Amino acid sequence: MATSLRPRRSVLYMPGSNARALEKARTLPADCLILDLEDAVAPDAKEVARTQVAAAVKAGGFGLREVFIRINGLDTPWGAADLEAAAAAAPDVILIPKVSDPEDLVRIGRVLAEAGTPEATRVWAMMETPRAMLAALEIADAARDPLTRLAGFVMGTNDLAKDTRARWVPGRAPMLPWLMTCVAAARANGLDIADGVYNALADEEGFKRECAEARDLGFDGKTLIHPNQVAPCNAAFSPTPEEVAWSRTVIAAFDAPEASGKGALQVEGRMVERLHAEMARRVVAIASSIAAREGA
Incomplete structure (x- = not known):
């Protein structure tokens, strides 16, 4: 399995409940767009977000940008309907939150196969739980089963910090073992991998520093929470x-x-x-x- 040479430097989250944001996404210089149905959407807006995101993906117009739909977990009230809608919309990628076991991906793969979702639609896994860190290689090995469609990892560092109680410090020393474990597991299976988000929007220098650190650790790119982060992120992950x-x-x-x-x-x-x-x-x-x- 060869790693794709498609650039995945900037991976921008866009709230699926915000119609204006979905429209703006078509003009942003991000390599990848995550149209989010999970964390960025309040419970009372989940159904509206699902409908809007599915319609936006079907309408297209995103150019060369790679379009992800992040669904809610299948253990939530919205997950099954999200997966059904995403399977029908057929984005480039369906992003699965809180994957902690390879069997999670097998179940997703069966649903996509039964729905007739085109093979071009791939699956990426959010790596954001303590159990996922302990099973990173087993999860990445799921890519060897074509049914899973697994093509990449996204680090969910906020959830990981919450569940492990690891502190946020410059350089992220408490997280480095988990970050590098996931990079190694991904590379062992030909997967791409995107780093987690940087929360301090006003700290431009800190953001640039963390982008450089992530690049040096071997990540393909970084997930972003604001369009202003796209340009410096692209610069950091581009060859000079x-x-x-x-x-x-x-x-x-x-x-x-x-x-x-x-x-x-x-x-x-x-x-x-x-x-x-x-x-x-x-x-x-x-x-x-x-x-x-x-x-x-």
Whole structure:
């Protein structure tokens, strides 16, 4: 299973109960949009949100943006109806909250199969419970069963902090073991993974710092709670011109006829191996995909 090279730098939550927000979502420079039926929607607005989100997805007009619908949990009064509506609307992704066991994903997969939802609609899992942290690899391994359609993880760090009582501190040291466990589990199964949200909207420098930290930890992108966070997030998770130039140099070195059969080369005074060439090809592919998206 190969990780997709589709950019997923910015993953913006939009409340499904807010019709104006759903319309605005079609114009925002986010790579992914989560049309939310869960945390962002009050109980008395759940049914209206479900109807609005399903209609918005069916209407389309989101361009190259990847559209997620986050449903309520199947153990809530709204979850079953949410899943039915999402299955019929067929977004790019259905996001399942509070996944704690692989069997949760098997059940979802059966519903989607019975509903005839196109195979192009994938499933992502919210990783946000203590039990999920202890079962991260088993949950990620569910991607090996095509029925589950599992293609990615989203970290639900607010719920994780609530349930574990871990404190929010700069650098998120209490959460680092869980974050890296989920990154490793995702990568072991060819899944993409998005970091959790940054709550302090007024703290722009803190947000940029956490984006950089998440990028360095290996995340593909970060979930966002406000459109103002999209641009700095995209910048943090995009390869720099220098990284792209170096990657092209490495690729050219290994593509040269004289490099045939060699496992390592010296390039501009640095020793690089074929694994570095593979990494370089990914950097160039992501940069090209971003450039195509921004030029569209």
